[in-house]
Amino acid sequence: MTEMAAPFNPAAGVDVGKRELRGRKMKRPRVVIVGGGFGGIHAARSLKSLPVDVTVIDRRNHHTFQPLLYQVALAVLSPADIARPIRTILRNQENAEVLMDEVVRIDPLKHQVVLGSGAIVQYDYLVLAPGATHSYFGHDEWAPLAPGLKTVEDATEIRRRVLLAFELAERQKVEHGWHPPLNFVVIGGGPTGVELAGAISDIAQLYMKRDFRHIDPRKSRVLLLDGSPRILTAYPDDLSTKAAATLEHLGVEVHTNTRVTGVGPGWVQVEAAGSSYRMESAVTLWAAGVQASPLGKMLGVPLDHRGCVIVDDKLNPPGLKEVFVIGDLAHFEQDGKQVPGVAQPAMQMGDHIAKLVSADLARHTRPVFRYFDKGDMATIGRMDAIANVKWPFKAHLSGFFAWLTWAVVHIFFLIGFRNRAAVMSNWIWTYFTFTRGARLITGDQRLPGWQERVQAGSGAKAAD
Template identity: 55%
Template sequence: MSDSRKHVVIVGGGFGGLWATRALASADVRITLIDRRNHHLFQPLLYQVATAGLSAPDIAAPLRHILRKQANAEVRLGEVVALDAGARQVRLADGEAIGYDYLLLASGATHAYFGHDEWAPNAPGLKTLDDALLIRRRVLLAFERAEAAQSEAERAAWLHFAVVGGGPTGVELAGTLAEIARHTLRREFRRIDPAQAKVRLIEAGPRVLASFPESLSAKASAQLQRLGVEVVTGTPVGAIDGEGYRLGEDRIAARTVLWAAGVAASPLGALLDAPRDRAGRVQVQPDLSVPGHPEIFVAGDLASLKQANGQPVPGVAPAAKQMGSYVARAIRARMRGKPTTPFAYVDYGNLATIGRRAAVVDLRGLRFSGFLAWAFWLAAHVFFLIGFRNRLIVMLNWSWAYFTYQRHARIIFGGKPDPS
């Protein structure tokens, strides 16, 4: 029996895709949500998995479980490799073609190495759970290799951690690495003192957290330094390999370099015959549709759209959620033959954590830092986690870590015996 309902295909189960799917729960449509992975990831806490503070299931949930009660939605595990806008079809890697009446592309972003993709194997970025587990493995193994090192130079190289990029992810990684070295691993080794590890945060621009007001940026830098992080600004990294990196004229031996400096849009945007910006994001219409194709929408990190003030809509989780919900409303309007109003992003503010009892918050001009900002950041992130179990487990883990400095997920597994 054929289904006469309009078919909405949504590619990507992140914030944009999932929020659009849920917002269409009561609509007279059938929805196919396609993702390469079977889970929705709460990406703002991904660094906690990378630094052994949380386990993967704490910040991720199966898409099928999330949508189990939404009768008009089905989940497909697959990768979209081709798009035929004329025939209104997407094609999966296994060759299957799926037709649509409306299409939403919300496949997110990936790492950008500014033309130096050869750096990727030696400077992993942080976008997926696989990335987080790889980084966790490299960080924990670095201390193990330092313990077994036969020379001071080798030991120093293993105990040098460099984070490239001073945005929120870089700041969070650097601050947490310093906490691990100075508190979590205390008294656990016999031949090394983990507190002697050097954690360096490198930002090519003039300051860290450039999207924040300058006053909060300065406070973040000061808090990082109090945690033991060396903050280097105004100097880009010139080269990265398996033995270290180059900073200016200096060659630094470091076996653990982490990348948090840039992002590029998902390659899915290239499948569209539409203009894209330098980062590969699709330049969409004010209603988030693709020029010439009102039935195709783009949301989240894959979309490029300027706000009324001329600034681009930022690639953050709240923006992706708002875009997803908006696309659902636009589809409903299209089905009723009604016009759509332009998408308007509501900026509720910026949050960034730096470490234990250290964070910065900018809420529409209300700016504060330190313990109060850290508590606010913690409460906000727990509140927005999907699922009661996730919220409870994260609160328990963070409470335990707060009083003991311990990180329960410090298990090394997978991969080769040696990261070098």
């Protein structure tokens, strides 16, 4: 579908301020932004008052607030609570237009992006913010068996599988008096894995317990697997230890130093403490690996091991002064360390785009980008979290107060008042009534491996 573009010749140089804008009616630079995620939206908004024309291209019509995707996956929120049309976000920005299409090729030499529809969009500046996707470490065949969480579609698929597992177990129990064990296996102990495992445990222990007559959802098992010696390796030791203790208190079985070597329908093969064994799994979820968008490769510039584009302190890849790479696709180092692929850097890089472009327009030197790290947080179940706060004070927080901080920050950053109000009211409803509003199963009514496990019959049978 795509082909590699010839690398840009840095010797030719680019002076956007002077370059003639051929074939264009308006003599204003056109800034093409690929991706309407955190980086892209911030970049577009930052350019609002500059004399430029902005084109935002995204293959989806909506911006997704990814940090709350797990709440859609576990039926607390509905997709529309955490997503908003990009067109609506930018409707009051007169210099911005939105195209819904997939970028399939970039030609840095000709300053063009090619869309799936075949259209060619010419740019004076290109802001590349297409984010990242799951990496199955060379085992893409595991993807349909263990979905990851990145998009609204992923979240509704996970919701379907988790809710369906309880339904199938109830039906099987009614018909045959037993059901295969309800094991939920989450692979990867980073923030997404921890959030998913905590939320599945919540749904099984608290929210489902009164809804079934024949099975006891509280007897389900939630297993969190990670190959490292501890979970949440990006967090300080004390917070990681607290998170593991909280998860165990919620009933999640945390298996560290446990490497997944195979994923099949209804099972996960692992290696731990020198032995290899197979775990039964009703639902397997993938939260282990991330790889950069393939668009980075098309620039013909150096990439890191995950495919991220190595950028300098003006967010340019080597030799491409009119191309800015931001967000999860950017490999940006500050003080000898790589800035993490999370929302804050993406937003700050996006905001910095206007400073770079306006410096060009004024023929000033471009200002360097510096990431201002305010800290990280992750939730663990219903009202618990950990927070490594770095601004406005430094602190390691855990428990309810950390959760409250997390909730305020996430509500604050949700794009659009309607989404904020909807999320807030859903949270209040959920937490005080112990019910979940978005428990819909749509689509296929089968789970990978369930039927085989039922037919095998002789495996471990869950006791209800």
